Amino acid sequence: MRGDAALPRTADVVIIGGGPAGSAAALTLARAGVAVVLLDAGRPRLAVGETLPPASKPALQALGLWSAMAGEGHLPSVGSWSAWGGAEPWGRDFLFNRFGHGWHLDRRRFDALLRAAARAAGARIAPSAAVFASDALTAGGFRLRLSAGRQIDARIVLDAGGRHANFARQRGVRRHAVDRMVALVGYVARRADAEAEPAATLVEAVPDGWWYSAPLPQDRLATVFMTDADLANGGARMTSWFNRLAAAEHTAARALRYGAGLAGPPSVVPAVSGRLERFGDAAWLALGDAAATQDPLSSEGILVAIESGIDAAAAVVRTLDGERDALLAAADRREAAWRSYLDQCASNYALEQRWPEAPFWQRRTRQDERRSVA
Numbered sequence: 001m002r003g004d005a006a007l008p009r010t011a012d013v014v015i016i017g018g019g020p021a022g023s024a025a026a027l028t029l030a031r032a033g034v035a036v037v038l039l040d041a042g043r044p045r046l047a048v049g050e051t052l053p054p055a056s057k058p059a060l061q062a063l064g065l066w067s068a069m070a071g072e073g074h075l076p077s078v079g080s081w082s083a084w085g086g087a088e089p090w091g092r093d094f095l096f097n098r099f100g101h102g103w104h105l106d107r108r109r110f111d112a113l114l115r116a117a118a119r120a121a122g123a124r125i126a127p128s129a130a131v132f133a134s135d136a137l138t139a140g141g142f143r144l145r146l147s148a149g150r151q152i153d154a155r156i157v158l159d160a161g162g163r164h165a166n167f168a169r170q171r172g173v174r175r176h177a178v179d180r181m182v183a184l185v186g187y188v189a190r191r192a193d194a195e196a197e198p199a200a201t202l203v204e205a206v207p208d209g210w211w212y213s214a215p216l217p218q219d220r221l222a223t224v225f226m227t228d229a230d231l232a233n234g235g236a237r238m239t240s241w242f243n244r245l246a247a248a249e250h251t252a253a254r255a256l257r258y259g260a261g262l263a264g265p266p267s268v269v270p271a272v273s274g275r276l277e278r279f280g281d282a283a284w285l286a287l288g289d290a291a292a293t294q295d296p297l298s299s300e301g302i303l304v305a306i307e308s309g310i311d312a313a314a315a316v317v318r319t320l321d322g323e324r325d326a327l328l329a330a331a332d333r334r335e336a337a338w339r340s341y342l343d344q345c346a347s348n349y350a351l352e353q354r355w356p357e358a359p360f361w362q363r364r365t366r367q368d369e370r371r372s373v374a
């Protein structure tokens with residue numbers, strides 16, 4: 001199916017968004033024999049150096065994709081080191097992890113692998129079909145409107161459209177932000193004579209945020225400063241970004257060992273954590289980032305997206321079998337997962353106590369306040 005030329009007029013299930021959440025749902029539904037249509041806007045994605053943790057292995061095995069990962073050009077990730085709560089980095093290497101190593105992803109290839117698997121299983125995929133509006137139908141279900149007057153009616157909609165969650169917002173569901181985080185993303189290009197260093201993530205806390213660096217498959221080191229938008233002043237300018245980097249001892253040393261400067265000016269990427277006030281109802285469900293975005297410190301956004309896609313697909317199958325509350329039960333499970341994520345996030349930030357007066361860290365220790373907006 002090229003573009004949306006061959007879109008059917010109606011479908012039992014339509015998924016908006018072909019990232020990890022939407023593709024995992026489409027693949028699982030197609031394998032269960034459900035006729036499913038996946039619409040993706042096809043917007044290019046910026047590589048931010050995402051890592052899949054070792055604990056992703058069972059989810060990828062469930063999708064039948066674990067063995068394919070090795071031939072996809074991703075870098076096996078051997079561990080994660082953090083200067084967090086103290087000046088010296090301490091490590092977690094994956095040597096003894098029961099799932100083995102993680103992956104430093106080539107995100108475009110990873111998303112393409114998932115979509116190709118969904119297509120091969122029988123899902124109908126429209127790769128450049130942005131949904132810009134939707135209406136609830138009086139007979140039940142929804143009409144989704146695409147460009148050039150095209151539309152498709154669906155009995156059930158899964159909103160996997162990422163952090164904008166447009167479909168859910170069109171249902172009048174508000175999204176609450178927990179913070180104001182942004183990522184200032186720079187790419188250090190590898191010097192030809194740079195010594196090989198372990199493919200691992202390095203996290204380093206500083207007074208107004210934290211840095212992470214992770215290798216990308218194309219000989220680049222994603223070197224990223226995480227802070228709040230109001231504290232980021234001038235951060236996307238080359239000199240300001242370098243001045244901040246110079247103050248992050250371990251990250252700066254790694255960047256210097258790896259390369260000789262930035263491949264281009266830093267990009268500002270939205271990284272706000274937040275959630276929909278509710279995750280769905282009996283005929284629609286939000287998954288992945290559309291439901292809730294996590295602090296990148298967790299390194300689990302993609303895993304959560306895949307797991308929520310698999311869980312949503314099972315709920316859709318039960319709905320089509322006549323179980324009225326299956327999607328609502330899936331929304332309740334997402335609610336429980338969000339609460340436990342908030343607790344984990346709070347205890348991670350509580351480990352860093354060096355700058356109690358700094359606004360960035362004060363905001364993260366006032367968890368009751370964060371919880372009330374969540």
Ligand SMILES: Cc1cc2nc3c(=O)[nH]c(=O)nc-3n(C[C@H](O)[C@H](O)[C@H](O)COP(=O)(O)OP(=O)(O)OC[C@H]3O[C@@H](n4cnc5c(N)ncnc54)[C@H](O)[C@@H]3O)c2cc1C
Pocket residue numbers: 016017018019020021022039040041042043048049050051052053129130131132160161162163164166183224269270271287288289290296299300301302303305
């Ligand atoms: C700085 C940063 C670092 C991160 N690091 C990590 C990490 O190390 N590990 C990790 O696991 N996670 C990480 N994450 C989180 C991770 O990127 C997300 O959680 C993950 O991409 C969510 O997947 P998704 O499928 O829900 O949404 P997305 O990947 O955002 O996919 C949404 C899809 O929907 C499509 N779409 C959007 N609107 C429409 C529309 N109207 N119609 C049709 N299609 C539409 C888009 O084109 C896109 O393909 C990081 C995030 C940030 C910001």
